[in-house]
Amino acid sequence: MIKHEQIETNAGLLIALTMIVISIGGLVEIVPLFFIEDTIEKVEGVRPYTPLELRGRDIYQREGCYLCHSQMIRPFRDEMLRYGHYSLAAESQYDHPFQWGSKRTGPDLGRVGGKYSNEWHVAHLLGPRDVVPGSIMPNYPWLLENDLPYSDIQDRLRALRTAGVPYSANQEEYEANVERFGEEVAGQLDILNAEENLVGQALNGNYDGNRGRITEMDAIVAYLQVLGTMVDFGQYDQGYFVEFR
Ligand code: HEC
Numbered sequence: 167m168i169k170h171e172q173i174e175t176n177a178g179l180l181i182a183l184t185m186i187v188i189s190i191g192g193l194v195e196i197v198p199l200f201f202i203e204d205t206i207e208k209v210e211g212v213r214p215y216t217p218l219e220l221r222g223r224d225i226y227q228r229e230g231c232y233l234c235h236s237q238m239i240r241p242f243r244d245e246m247l248r249y250g251h252y253s254l255a256a257e258s259q260y261d262h263p264f265q266w267g268s269k270r271t272g273p274d275l276g277r278v279g280g281k282y283s284n285e286w287h288v289a290h291l292l293g294p295r296d297v298v299p300g301s302i303m304p305n306y307p308w309l310l311e312n313d314l315p316y317s318d319i320q321d322r323l324r325a326l327r328t329a330g331v332p333y334s335a336n337q338e339e340y341e342a343n344v345e346r347f348g349e350e351v352a353g354q355l356d357i358l359n360a361e362e363n364l365v366g367q368a369l370n371g372n373y374d375g376n377r378g379r380i381t382e383m384d385a386i387v388a389y390l391q392v393l394g395t396m397v398d399f400g401q402y403d404q405g406y407f408v409e410f411r
Contacts, residue, residue: 206255309381371388
């Protein structure tokens with residue numbers, strides 16, 4: 167029987183044994199992946215972002231919101247009680263790059279969509295302390311001052327299409343999207359109509375409370391309001407998702 171002391175005083179042996187232990191851990195993590203068909207849950211409703219939501223997401227990244235906010239609810243009881251169903255892989259499959267984040271100075275935003283009204287988001291982004299006393303989140307007043315630049319929206323969608331996001335660039339792809347997402351969503355994913363769709367959603371949605379202008383606030387609120395709302399969890403029983411873990 168080798169004593170602990172003998173291992174610790176023999177660098178070569180210590181390295182060899184450490185490697186063996188780490189490899190076992192690695193195998194336990196990696197091998198199961200070869201035996202499950204898919205790690206992305208098969209769920210309905212997840213779609214790529216509309217042009218306006220996508221611009222909102224760009225602004226979310228530009229402002230560094232991910233430095234304080236995660237978008238990944240972990241499968242722990244406390245997180246699910248606070249935020250709702252844990253995040254699925256399927257829900258970020260069209261996110262490039264994903265916004266899971268690694269720091270929670272503020273709450274997780276994975277399911278913030280629909281939790282507050284548009285007016286609340288506008289007031290909160292302009293001055294977080296006006297609605298949440300004691301908040302340490304910064305003010306973002308320029309979101310309401312800046313017009314949203316969107317003349318390059320087609321290029322943005324094209325870039326994501328190259329990365330595999332199913333925005334349609336021709337009739338054939340559009341029809342495939344109709345089959346996959348339904349006509350209404352497919353229309354929103356059509357690159358040639360991107361500008362028209364963006365303007366339409368901003369005016370109809372009136373996210374910033376001013377129909378006269380399309381501001382960066384319109385885009386970021388549209389984005390926040392869709393987060394975590396695409397999957398209808400009422401349709402599935404809890405056991406279903408466990409198969410994919
Ligand atoms: C310095 C860290 C920090 C940054 C950067 C930050 N936040 Fe926050 N955020 C917080 C904190 C702390 C809270 C909790 C207090 C509050 O509601 O204001 C919060 C709350 C929120 C909430 C409400 C969440 C809930 O469930 O109640 C939203 C929405 C939000 N932030 C969006 C954003 C967006 C969008 C950005 C980028 C434009 C951003 N935050 C940037 C710290 C931050």
